[in-house]
Amino acid sequence: MAESKNVALIFGASGISGWAVTKCALSYPTPTTFDRVIGLTNSPLSLEKSGLPQDPRLELHHGVNLRGSLDEVLSKLQEKVPNLEDVTHVYYLAYSNATAYSMDVMAIRDINEGMTYNAVHAVDRLCKKLRFFVLQTGTNNYGVAVFRFQEHIVIDPPLSEDNPRIPSPWGDEIFYYAQVDLIKKANKGKSWKWCEVRPDQIIGHVPIPTSMTYVEPLALYLMLYRYVNGPGATAVFPGPYTNYIHTHTPSSQDIIAHSELYLSVVKPGQAHGEAFNTADSASPAPWTLVWPKMCEYFGLNAEGASPEDKGWKDIDKWWIAHQDDYKKMCKEYDLRPREISEATWIFLASGFSFLGRNREMSLDKIRSVGFMEEYPVAYGYFRVFDHLAQEKIIISKEAWTSRDIIQD
Numbered sequence: 237m238a239e240s241k242n243v244a245l246i247f248g249a250s251g252i253s254g255w256a257v258t259k260c261a262l263s264y265p266t267p268t269t270f271d272r273v274i275g276l277t278n279s280p281l282s283l284e285k286s287g288l289p290q291d292p293r294l295e296l297h298h299g300v301n302l303r304g305s306l307d308e309v310l311s312k313l314q315e316k317v318p319n320l321e322d323v324t325h326v327y328y329l330a331y332s333n334a335t336a337y338s339m340d341v342m343a344i345r346d347i348n349e350g351m352t353y354n355a356v357h358a359v360d361r362l363c364k365k366l367r368f369f370v371l372q373t374g375t376n377n378y379g380v381a382v383f384r385f386q387e388h389i390v391i392d393p394p395l396s397e398d399n400p401r402i403p404s405p406w407g408d409e410i411f412y413y414a415q416v417d418l419i420k421k422a423n424k425g426k427s428w429k430w431c432e433v434r435p436d437q438i439i440g441h442v443p444i445p446t447s448m449t450y451v452e453p454l455a456l457y458l459m460l461y462r463y464v465n466g467p468g469a470t471a472v473f474p475g476p477y478t479n480y481i482h483t484h485t486p487s488s489q490d491i492i493a494h495s496e497l498y499l500s501v502v503k504p505g506q507a508h509g510e511a512f513n514t515a516d517s518a519s520p521a522p523w524t525l526v527w528p529k530m531c532e533y534f535g536l537n538a539e540g541a542s543p544e545d546k547g548w549k550d551i552d553k554w555w556i557a558h559q560d561d562y563k564k565m566c567k568e569y570d571l572r573p574r575e576i577s578e579a580t581w582i583f584l585a586s587g588f589s590f591l592g593r594n595r596e597m598s599l600d601k602i603r604s605v606g607f608m609e610e611y612p613v614a615y616g617y618f619r620v621f622d623h624l625a626q627e628k629i630i631i632s633k634e635a636w637t638s639r640d641i642i643q644d
Contacts, residue, residue: 241271242501245323245363247355248330249275249296252440252449253372255288256489257327257496262291264497270325274317276300278330287443287627302330302351309354313362323363325500327370328355341384345411352415356422368500368507369430371419372492373412375484377434377511380595382406393483394518394598397434397511420509429508433496436515436597437587439616440489441623450584451620452629453576456562457551458534459630463565464558467636470537473527474549475588480527480542483520483594488616491516495607503605510601516611518599529614533621535636548589552581569635572628 244261248254258275270293275286277298288294297316302309313320332347352371359366376382378399379389385406401413412432419430439451461471473480495514499507528538543549555562555576566573611619625632 241322242269242325243272243274243323243365244270244325244327245274245276245317245320245359246327246329247276247302248328250277250279250281250286250442250444251329251331252438252442252489253435253492254327254329255286255442256440256493257329258294259288260490260493261497262289262294264494265502269497269501272322274323276317276330278302281444285443302354303332303347304354306354306357309358310361313358320362321364323359324365324367325370326355326359326363326366326368327372327496327500328352329372330355341409345409345414348411349414349418353418356419360422360426360428366428368504369419369423369428370496370500371415371430371432372496373415373432373434373511375434375436375595375597376410377412378402378595379407379410380591380593382409383590384409386593391593391595393520393594393596395513395595396598397513397601416511423509429504431499431507431509432511433492433499434511434513434597435487435492436485436513436595437487437591438489438492439486439516439620441620443627449580450587451617452574452624453555453580453584454530455621455624455630456574456576457555458530458536460555460558460562460565462534462536462636463631464561467535468537470540471531471534472541472549473523473543474551475523475543476548476592477543478592479588480523482592483522483596484591485513485515485517485519485596485599486521486526486616487515488611488619490619491609491611491616494609495602498607499602499605503607506605512602512605513597513599514602514607515597515599516616517613518597518603518610519613520594520596521613526614526617530617533618533633548585552576552585565631569631570628571631574629 246254246258249258261270261273273294275296280298281296300312378395379402388406389402401407416432492514527541531538624630
């Protein structure tokens with residue numbers, strides 16, 4: 237019997253990772269790998285506003301609330317998605333941070349575990365041709381973001397997939413463990429395969445910003461800082477010195493997407509039941525290397541950018557105080573004004589304040605199955621900046637050059 241055609245279903249298609257998988261599945265690993273690419277979003281998102289390629293194979297559906305009961309999810313999926321039984325590959329990239337900025341971190345665990353349970357059991361029942369399920373987690377598998385118990389957690393990089401789980405009670409809030417366990421249980425006796433993919437700090441952009449898209453607010457800040465203070469001004473790294481020097485392995489959204497598609501389509505047998513780190517490169521990329529390159533991109537001075545104090549620099553307050561300058565700049569350069577939410581600033585400040593321990597990952601395992609794609613240091617950020625310039629969200633390098641010539 238001929239194998240069914242490939243149909244991808246992406247949970248969380250408007251998020252920083254889900255958007256990238258939805259986009260990349262239309263062209264990777266080949267332009268004809270998938271016959272249909274189905275993106276699921278919580279809120280309405282039209283194809284016209286999605287920023288996704290205009291492709292007849294692409295469809296977006298909204299209104300499947302994974303926080304409801306399993307019966308409700310089953311009913312909504314059947315109502316919203318035609319020919320759901322044809323889905324062969326599922327990419328679970330949904331995430332809820334409903335209580336992320338409260339003290340109740342255990343509620344985040346429970347919410348995300350419940351959402352994953354509903355998604356896994358729904359597709360297991362409804363997608364009769366299901367062949368592969370991808371779960372994306374992250375470096376908190378290794379306890380890097382369990383901020384309450386850092387003194388109890390040993391982080392010894394390079395972090396490897398065979399590292400043991402963080403024991404209870406210190407690892408109890410890491411919902412990735414529960415997600416993996418429920419997938420293993422659901423998979424028993426089934427023909428479909430699955431894997432887990434672990435990126436580090438995600439570099440990327442989505443047309444409709446979320447609280448986790450930290451690159452855009454950084455780009456907007458650096459752009460406005462240059463506009464206000466002129467070319468060659470020194471932009472000091474906004475986090476403490478420990479964060480400036482710590483080592484990590486940033487993961488660009490397209491690298492993540494390609495690795496997930498590669499594992500599920502090209503190497504499903506070798507990937508089955510396994511976890512894989514994924515990042516732009518196995519070489520650590522501390523901010524000591526990345527921040528000067530970002531400053532250079534915006535024509536700012538990298539010398540003296542090293543922070544001297546121990547706290548967040550409140551660039552959010554600086555941004556708010558210079559909104560008149562921002563409005564003037566948008567009008568002058570015909571830019572699309574963007575709002576940066578309080579949640580986004582909180583996420584950015586948290587990442588620049590608390591993640592101050594070395595945490596680079598080993599990529600030996602994913603390299604061993606043939607995924608070799610990588611980016612040089614800071615290249616992932618430059619890709620996002622160039623895209624933001626094309627979308628007229630930030631000033632292009634060419635426009636800066638013209639402005640400098642005129643002012644000279």
